[in-house]
Amino acid sequence: MxxxxxxxxxxxxxxxxxxxxxxxxxxxxxxxxxxxxxxxxxxxxxxxxxxxxxxxxxxxxxxxxxxxxxxxxxxxxxxxxxxxxxxxxxxxxxxxxxxxxxxxxxxxxxxxxxxxxxxxxxxxxxxxxxxxxxxxxxxxxxxxxxxxxxxGQKPEEELEKLLNYKISSLSQLETLLNRNGYKIGKNTNDENSFNILKNGVIQQTLSGNQIVFDNSKNEKRVKQIKAILSKYKELYSNKVFKVEDNRKNEAALPKEKTIDGGNDSKMKIAFESELQKKLKDVFGIDMVFHHKEDKNPFGYTAIDYKTLKVYKGSDLLKMNEVFEFTSDKLDKKTFEILKDYNIRSQETKNILLEFFKKNNPETEIKDFMLFENRAKKDLETYRRVQFEVKDFIRNNKNTNDEKKDISITAAEDGKLYAVHTRFHYVGELQQLIGEKEYQKFLNPQGVNEMQTENRTENNEKSELNKAVNEMLFELMKSSGTTKDPAENELKKRRKKRR
Missing domain, CATH: 3.30.930.30 (BirA Bifunctional Protein; domain 2)
Incomplete structure (x- = not known):
């Protein structure tokens, strides 16, 4: 927010x-x-x-x-x-x-x-x-x-928890705070104190002697993390690419000096991979790369949110043993959008890849830039996607209209998928809109013919009913009354009985 x-x-x-x-x-x-x-x-x-x-x-x-x-x-x-x-x-x-x-x-x-x-x-x-x-x-x-x-969001409680992590250096504390939306900088009035800020607002001031370093090692946990890294680098893409954030500081906040005396007002650069995301989502291990300017990383830090401990990467596995660095890059906004798509299988990843190649060729999105994301959209978002896709296929079959948020794309096996760019959704069209709407979309001519047949049949029935009614009316006229002849006969019998 x-x-x-x-x-x-x-x-x-x-x-x-x-x-x-x-x-x-x-x-x-x-x-x-x-x-x-x-x-x-x-x-x-x-x-x-x-x-x-x-x-x-x-x-x-x-x-x-x-x-x-x-x-x-x-x-x-x-x-x-x-x-x-x-x-x-x-x-x-x-x-x-x-x-x-x-x-x-x-x-x-x-x-x-x-x-x-x-x-x-x-x-x-x-x-x-x-x-x-x-x-x-x-x-x-x-x-x-x-x-x-x-x-009920309480930044002070969150910060207090972060300050209880086990760290072995001031740079590890800075990395930990940065990853959680905080900044730490020198206090201009006291060189031995540090200000911790969030969105430009000072949350806490620490004196140097309040920061405690802990060099102890949990060998059991280190072995676990090493085993996790070795296994998961084979299961998920370890190709690392650059993410550049050159957006202006939207809050227009004062520039804060960092611990090393610089400032963070220039373009921000991060290095990302699918492996990093999976490690954080599944195991609570956040891998953060360190680099100078726009050069490739020279090292990394591992934040273990499970045991509240920050590790120097070289104490686990060598960086190049785990990650493969590429020369590819994305802008931050595009990267965040891609991460939000519900990519639940290789098939949906392929659909998205082809979609972006066709509609956004200038971004040069590669396969390894699309991360698996099995999280489902919330029900409200799903219902809105469902409604808008149904409305789109009912009223506008021009799926090549660039102004639309919705596109219908076919996979290699012919299965149709809907891509909604505003809600970052991709899914099978048939499951999304239901069998009846799906068949209408596949065969609109057949639906029109069926509607025509139904109208013809209804017209024929209407004409038949009209003819029968006219015949009965003529019959009643010939009897000299508009009443049913059987009714007149019944009245005659009643008179005779009297």
């Missing part, structure tokens, strides 16, 4: 217009309007919303750029639009904007679900400017408090 506060903007509140365009295009949805008067609601125009925000802001002429605009994003579909809206509402409370008029708009035009929030920086009640000192850092803290309040 990340938050980004945009730079302040002028009195025309361009954020309202931006979000309104998303809504008009169908890629945005207004989720919440809070603290507006009753005559300004979901049915109001963007001009009415902007005029109201402007009316509040104009009372303070010293605030030249009154727009407050923030974005909160989750990883892929990690949180629903309703959950993100609740997070946004609580976030605004923490930012002291809880009583301000603001809108929350959900966007679904990227891989990550996210919401935009727009308000005014001029206090509705006092007319004063809401304090924006260290605003970006405040936003990180506000989001952290919100996540703890709503989901």
């Amino acid at each position: 990340i938050v980004r506060v945009m730079d302040p903007a002028g009195p025309n509140f361009p954020g309202v217009h931006y979000n309104d365009k998303k809504i008009d295009k169908g890629t945005g949805e207004l989720m919440l309007m809070k603290n507006f008067p009753s005559f300004i609601n979901e049915s109001s125009s963007k001009e009415e919303v902007r005029n109201y925000l402007r009316a509040i802001s104009i009372g303070n002429q010293r605030v030249q750029k009154p727009q407050f605009h923030a974005m909160i994003s989750t990883k892929f579909q990690g949180h629903s639009k309703e959950e993100l809206t609740k997070i946004a509402e609580n976030f605004m409370d923490e930012m002291k904007y809880g009583k301000q008029p603001f809108i929350v708009v959900f966007h679904k035009d990227t891989d990550n679900n996210h919401v935009h929030i727009v308000s005014t920086r001029v206090d509705k009640q006092t007319g004063k400017k809401i304090n924006d000192s260290y605003e970006k850092l405040k936003a990180q803290k506000a989001l952290s408090v919100t996540m703890e309040k709503l989901y």
Whole structure:
């Protein structure tokens, strides 16, 4: 979960217009309007919303750029639009904007679900400017408090557990913290102390004598890890490729000095392989490579989450005995997307590989860059995939349309698969949509013919019924009454009895 506060903007509140365009295009949805008067609601125009925000802001002429605009994003579909809206509402409370008029708009035009929030920086009640000192850092803290309040996430407890790991050097501590979303840097006021930060917010300050090094070895566990490495390098790809993250720091946080005096503002590089992922998922062993600039790694560290111990790689097996390094590379965003696909077999891996070769040839994705992932999509995501694929095959058979999130691809054996690029899903079409819809997709002409036959048969039945009714009507007319002749005969018999 990340938050980004945009730079302040002028009195025309361009954020309202931006979000309104998303809504008009169908890629945005207004989720919440809070603290507006009753005559300004979901049915109001963007001009009415902007005029109201402007009316509040104009009372303070010293605030030249009154727009407050923030974005909160989750990883892929990690949180629903309703959950993100609740997070946004609580976030605004923490930012002291809880009583301000603001809108929350959900966007679904990227891989990550996210919401935009727009308000005014001029206090509705006092007319004063809401304090924006260290605003970006405040936003990180506000989001952290919100996540703890709503989901029980407690960074301080997580950090305390990490600080109890057995380490033999300061660099091992830095590696451990980095892998879990923290940074450690020198305290500018005390050279013997270190600040531990998360999203730019200081979580804890450690003095040098608080860090305890432990050089003891668990020989039994070392043997186990060696055996695991030797076995699994034969079962899963050990080909290592470079992952480059050249995305801008979305939170625009201050640059922090690392332990060695540098800073981490430049492009981040990691080295990844399927073997690493499998070791972490199955055994809780995280293999982290060390390198200089963009050169190949010179060593590795193993973090054992099972026994809370950090190992120097050379104490286990030599790096080149376990891994094979390639010259291939991927950008971080593409890598994260590929990892999220539900690749449950070699067949689905082949389908995806061919799909990306055809649709994204410039990325040059190789077989070993697609990792086995047997985790199932959550039920809500699966139902949405199911609904959208059914809708796609009913209404649009042009599977080559590049603008679509959905593609129907055939395997070598002719079996059809659906690939959904927004939800990172690949699966057999027949299982996904059911036999009836599948047959309609395979033979739409046959379905049309059957419908035509049914209509013809129904028409014939209708004409027959009409003819019978006309014959009965003529028969009743000939008897001089519209009543049934048998009914008249029955009445005559009753009269004779009297």
